[in-house]
Amino acid sequence: MLNEQNTIFICSDSVGETAETVVRATVRQFDADHTNIKRWSHIKSEEEIRTIMEEAARIGSFVVYTLVLPELREMIRQEAVRLNVFAVDILGPIMEAFVSTFNSSPKHQPGLLHTMDRKYFKRMEAIEYTVKCDDGQDAASWEKADLILLGVSRSSKTPLSIFLAHKGYKVANYPLVPEVKPPQSLFQMMDSKLIGLTITPESLVKIRTERLKAMGLPFDVIYSSLMRVEEELEYAHTIFRQLDCLVIDVTERAIEETAGMILAALDLNRQ
Numbered sequence: 001m002l003n004e005q006n007t008i009f010i011c012s013d014s015v016g017e018t019a020e021t022v023v024r025a026t027v028r029q030f031d032a033d034h035t036n037i038k039r040w041s042h043i044k045s046e047e048e049i050r051t052i053m054e055e056a057a058r059i060g061s062f063v064v065y066t067l068v069l070p071e072l073r074e075m076i077r078q079e080a081v082r083l084n085v086f087a088v089d090i091l092g093p094i095m096e097a098f099v100s101t102f103n104s105s106p107k108h109q110p111g112l113l114h115t116m117d118r119k120y121f122k123r124m125e126a127i128e129y130t131v132k133c134d135d136g137q138d139a140a141s142w143e144k145a146d147l148i149l150l151g152v153s154r155s156s157k158t159p160l161s162i163f164l165a166h167k168g169y170k171v172a173n174y175p176l177v178p179e180v181k182p183p184q185s186l187f188q189m190m191d192s193k194l195i196g197l198t199i200t201p202e203s204l205v206k207i208r209t210e211r212l213k214a215m216g217l218p219f220d221v222i223y224s225s226l227m228r229v230e231e232e233l234e235y236a237h238t239i240f241r242q243l244d245c246l247v248i249d250v251t252e253r254a255i256e257e258t259a260g261m262i263l264a265a266l267d268l269n270r271q
Helices: 017-028 045-057 070-083 091-101 120-133 139-146 157-167 184-188 202-214 226-243 255-270
Strands: 009-014 036-040 064-065 087-089 146-149 171-176 194-198 246-249
Touching: 009 017, 017 036, 017 064, 045 064, 045 070, 045 202, 064 070, 070 087, 070 202, 120 139, 120 157, 139 171, 139 184, 146 157, 146 226, 157 171, 157 184, 157 255, 184 226, 194 255, 202 226, 246 255
Parallel strands: 009 036, 009 064, 064 087, 146 171, 146 194, 194 246
Antiparallel strands: none
């Protein structure tokens, strides 16, 4: 088991999101909830790398890096050997494979992933739409959605919506509550864009209880009781059947995994 003092350094000559995504996916494979991730972005000089590597050696960290400039990658490799720090190169091996296989040369320009091209503006538009349509808001604009996620409270609707929005998809989500009848417009949507999210009752009780504890609220209330959770999930499945929509079980699934399943289904529907 890892302890609270573990820290992973991320180094990038751009933003560092690629490396951080890889690191967080890795951390989830361990009992490592308290692992610290420290990101160093827009690295330009060898002196910066020397300082970072010495700090990593001092506290016993390892370093994950995405550096496209060959001189900076070489510097970090040398410092890793000198200081006996484990360093993981994310982009280097892939770039070398590309060169060897396709006989091409890289541009060596940091930040190309985040250039403000057409895809960038599409992603920003999707994020803006998704935030506006979170938790059942702005139902009048649901026709513009690529996806509409449905589920009971704490079934990952919002984080999943935001994750998909960063992929460029406009996502609305609607909370299903037995006491509130869904808007009629929902039943007029194409079933291919409707996704039902479900979860085991036991997992949902645990999630709701922890959420209430984190907010400093009483956790032995109806909202987190097994009876209430089972009632809500049964109601949700009734709505899913009426809508004839795809249903995905999010129990113990990472957001990325659930998103992959949704996008795979969306691609199949478009074929």
